[in-house]
Amino acid sequence: MKMPVVIWFLIFPLSPSTYVFAGGAKESLTYSEFLKKSSQEPVRFICAKFNTYPIVLLGEHHRIKQQVDFVKNLIRPLKTAGVSVLVLEFGDYRLQPILDGLLNANTFDKNKVNAILKTVDKPLGWGYQEYSDIFEEVWKTNRETQTARIKILLGNYELENDEAQWTAILNVWNVKMPHRQFGNTADCKKYADSHSEEVGGFITQNKENIATAFKKLQDSQEEIKGVKIAELAGTAYLQGSKVLIYAGRNHLIAHTNKLRAYSSGWLLNHRYPGKVYSIAFRSTERADNLIEKVFTGVFFEKNEARFLDNFRANVSLLKNNYKQSLALT
Numbered sequence: 001m002k003m004p005v006v007i008w009f010l011i012f013p014l015s016p017s018t019y020v021f022a023g024g025a026k027e028s029l030t031y032s033e034f035l036k037k038s039s040q041e042p043v044r045f046i047c048a049k050f051n052t053y054p055i056v057l058l059g060e061h062h063r064i065k066q067q068v069d070f071v072k073n074l075i076r077p078l079k080t081a082g083v084s085v086l087v088l089e090f091g092d093y094r095l096q097p098i099l100d101g102l103l104n105a106n107t108f109d110k111n112k113v114n115a116i117l118k119t120v121d122k123p124l125g126w127g128y129q130e131y132s133d134i135f136e137e138v139w140k141t142n143r144e145t146q147t148a149r150i151k152i153l154l155g156n157y158e159l160e161n162d163e164a165q166w167t168a169i170l171n172v173w174n175v176k177m178p179h180r181q182f183g184n185t186a187d188c189k190k191y192a193d194s195h196s197e198e199v200g201g202f203i204t205q206n207k208e209n210i211a212t213a214f215k216k217l218q219d220s221q222e223e224i225k226g227v228k229i230a231e232l233a234g235t236a237y238l239q240g241s242k243v244l245i246y247a248g249r250n251h252l253i254a255h256t257n258k259l260r261a262y263s264s265g266w267l268l269n270h271r272y273p274g275k276v277y278s279i280a281f282r283s284t285e286r287a288d289n290l291i292e293k294v295f296t297g298v299f300f301e302k303n304e305a306r307f308l309d310n311f312r313a314n315v316s317l318l319k320n321n322y323k324q325s326l327a328l329t
Contacts, residue, residue: 315327
């Protein structure tokens with residue numbers, strides 16, 4: 001979470017186009033020309049959108065310090081703008097009752113909040129100081145008054161990695177071995193304990209099918225996440241709340257049909273047309289995928305490799321040569 005990055009926004013009010021028309025002018029303006037003529041300070045820009053749109057989506061690039069710090073500093077202005085619900089990707093929705101208790105407590109328990117942040121999207125998870133700071137800022141802001149409180153809703157979902165692996169094995173086993181079926185992973189693991197050679201041989205022979213089943217499980221979890229985020233935001237909107245969703249960009253903007261199934265942005269735009277505004281932090285233009293391409297599965301998980309590619313690309317934004325050297329050590 002030590003990556004410097006300039007905060008820029010890509011703005012998608014439903015369907016973006018190459019040109020925009022301003023003030024009835026006959027001539028068209030490019031986005032860059034429009035932004036120069038109509039630019040606003042970022043916090044003010046986001047808060048102003050709630051005057052027209054009850055649901056605003058803010059997409060990040062994950063684990064970039066300056067982006068997360070920006071959202072923390074956005075909490076109080078959001079409250080002033082009348083926002084009462086913050087839907088986050090960074091925690092399992094099944095832990096919502098525990099989080100509610102923590103945010104209503106007399107003291108902020110950072111360790112317990114970090115435990116919630118670490119339950120999803122392993123191995124990295126979200127147990128970073130900056131993400132925890134968002135929760136603490138909401139807690140502090142709500143402590144200042146008993147009215148107009150901001151509620152955080154968790155929208156993530158994830159099987160434990162061991163459980164997901166055994167679920168994939170179970171799914172393939174029940175197709176390939178109809179004479180011996182298992183109803184759950186516990187029974188499958190119990191059988192494996194006493195028949196390790198048989199089960200080990202089965203896994204080796206069917207590793208490609210198991211890998212495919214595991215990938216399908218991951219995709220289904222992404223779909224559950226997208227649907228859940230949209231459901232939480234939609235319910236809050238129908239109850240009269242203004243809602244900010246803060247999550248990864250791909251969950252908020254349906255770039256392709258492949259992403260549509262689990263894009264909260266796509267679901268919300270189609271359920272509540274004209275009520276949703278999408279904003280995305282701008283990615284670095286310098287990043288390539290060298291580490292991801294060469295070292296994924298060798299030294300790093302895919303998410304870790306992407307993080308390092310992005311980090312490496314942003315080091316040059318540090319103006320001091322000594323700081324650049326330190327960042328790369």
